[in-house]
Amino acid sequence: MWQIDVDKDKCVGDEECVNACPAQVYEIVDGKAEPVNADECLGCETCVEVCPEGALTVTEV
Numbered sequence: 001m002w003q004i005d006v007d008k009d010k011c012v013g014d015e016e017c018v019n020a021c022p023a024q025v026y027e028i029v030d031g032k033a034e035p036v037n038a039d040e041c042l043g044c045e046t047c048v049e050v051c052p053e054g055a056l057t058v059t060e061v
């Protein structure tokens with residue numbers, strides 16, 4: 001299992017994670033990234049790498 005944390009103060013809703021995630025984990029909700037399908041996360045950290053704001057962390061739990 002992977003825990004996804006979005007720092008909503010940093011997120012600008014640019015959809016980089018939405019477009020990069022191979023598992024369609026994210027949607028933009030109220031202008032911010034929301035990991036609506038967190039159960040599908042593969043732990044690849046692609047979203048962490050593509051986020052220009054450094055708003056995402058993915059942690060194995």
Ligand code: SF4
Pocket residue numbers: 002004020021022023024025026040041042043044045046047048058
């Ligand atoms: S770690 Fe990979 S699978 Fe999980 S949300 Fe980020 S891009 Fe998607």
